[in-house]
Amino acid sequence: QKEVEQDPGPLSVPEGAIVSLNCTYSNSAFQYFMWYRQYSRKGPELLMYTYSSGNKEDGRFTAQVDKSSKYISLFIRDSQPSDSATYLCAMGYMDSNYQLIWGAGTKLIIKP
Amino acid sequence: DAMVIQNPRYQVTQFGKPVTLSCSQTLNHNVMYWYQQKSSQAPKLLFHYYDKDFNNEADTPDNFQSRRPNTSFCFLDIRSPGLGDAAMYLCATSSRGVTEAFFGQGTRLTVV
Numbered sequence: 108q109k110e111v112e113q114d115p116g117p118l119s120v121p122e123g124a125i126v127s128l129n130c131t132y133s134n135s136a137f138q139y140f141m142w143y144r145q146y147s148r149k150g151p152e153l154l155m156y157t158y159s160s161g162n163k164e165d166g167r168f169t170a171q172v173d174k175s176s177k178y179i180s181l182f183i184r185d186s187q188p189s190d191s192a193t194y195l196c197a198m199g200y201m202d203s204n205y206q207l208i209w210g211a212g213t214k215l216i217i218k219p
Numbered sequence: 220d221a222m223v224i225q226n227p228r229y230q231v232t233q234f235g236k237p238v239t240l241s242c243s244q245t246l247n248h249n250v251m252y253w254y255q256q257k258s259s260q261a262p263k264l265l266f267h268y269y270d271k272d273f274n275n276e277a278d279t280p281d282n283f284q285s286r287r288p289n290t291s292f293c294f295l296d297i298r299s300p301g302l303g304d305a306a307m308y309l310c311a312t313s314s315r316g317v318t319e320a321f322f323g324q325g326t327r328l329t330v331v
Contacts, residue, residue, distance in 0.1 A: 115259060141319055150225075150309050150322035151262070195261060207320065209261035 110134050113196055113210030121218050126183040130196035130210045133177065137198040137208070140172050142181045145193045145212065154194075155181065186217045222246050225310050225323035232300050232330055240295040240326045242310030251293040252320060253285060254309040262309055268293065297328075305330045 113130045120126055128142075139158050143151035155170035157163045163170045169182040179198075183190055193212040223244045232238040242251065250269050254262035265279045268287045282304070284296040297304055307327050311320040 143322075148307075148325070148327065150223075150311075150325045153319050153321065156319045206264055206267075211259070211261045214259075 110208050111196065111198060111210045114213055115211055117214040117216050119216040119218060120186060122186060122188060124186050124217075126181075126186050126190070126215060126217075128181040128183075128194050128196075128213050128215065130179050130198075131177055132179070132198060132208075134198075134200075134208070135174075135177065136200045138200040139198065140170070140179050141197045141207070142168075142170055143195045143197060145195060147192075151195055183215075188217045188219050191215060191217045223310055223312055223321055223323035225308075225326050227326060228324060230326055230328050232297075232328065234302065234330055235299045238297050238300055238328070240297075240308050240310075240328070242293045242295075242323055243291050244310075244312045245291070246312055246314070246321065247290060248312035248314045248321075249290075250313045251287060252309075252311040252313075253283075253293070253295050254311065256307045256309055256325070265295070300328070300330045302330050304328065 111130055111132045142155045144154050145151040155168055157170050157172055160172050160174045167184045171180040193214045195212040196210040197207040199207045226241050252267040253265045255265055256262045264276050265283055266275045266285050282298050286294045305328055307325045309325045310323045313320045
């Protein structure tokens with residue numbers, strides 16, 4: 108079993124829809140959780156970063172962490188075609204020697 | 220305004236011919252990482268530097284080497300590239316005690 112599981116998609120939704128992207132994990136030691144967005148042929152770009160359970164909002168993006176269920180989500184409101192990209196979750200813990208554990212990424216397609 | 224700069228963006232090399240990829244950063248971050256990312260896969264950590272301290276992942280092939288002559292620059296040397304080394308190579312940085320990583324745009328390596 109992988110430490111971090113993420114559905115590769117593709118996930119295709121119409122413009123304006125609310126998008127939900129998810130990762131599950133098995134290591135209860137993970138302390139911090141990140142979402143990266145990666146456009147085709149580009150490097151990943153950090154979107155959201157959180158330590159704690161609960162919700163964190165930034166514009167149209169909301170990151171949700173449920174440590175009891177070992178489940179994290181990224182919600183995108185009012186989705187735009189420019190949101191079409193691969194979304195990768197990543198997580199780690201303080202004693203991990205700076206290593207992040209990555210999901211494989213979900214490819215998201217927003218149809219105009 | 221690019222903070223992590225990778226050169227070149229695209230590199231074509233011959234099978235077995237040594238190649239060097241470069242990364243520079245303007246963030247003055249202590250930690251620099253090299254990742255390998257193949258199509259539709261999560262980034263795979265090859266090694267990282269904490270200042271000048273080099274940390275090699277256990278499963279990084281001996282064919283891959285790295286140098287960090289100063290805080291700003293880091294190089295990835297592939298001594299004898301094979302067809303299986305064709306991938307996107309990502310450089311990232313982070314600051315001591317801060318866990319989110321900032322990525323460059325990547326170098327896409329093709330081996331012919």
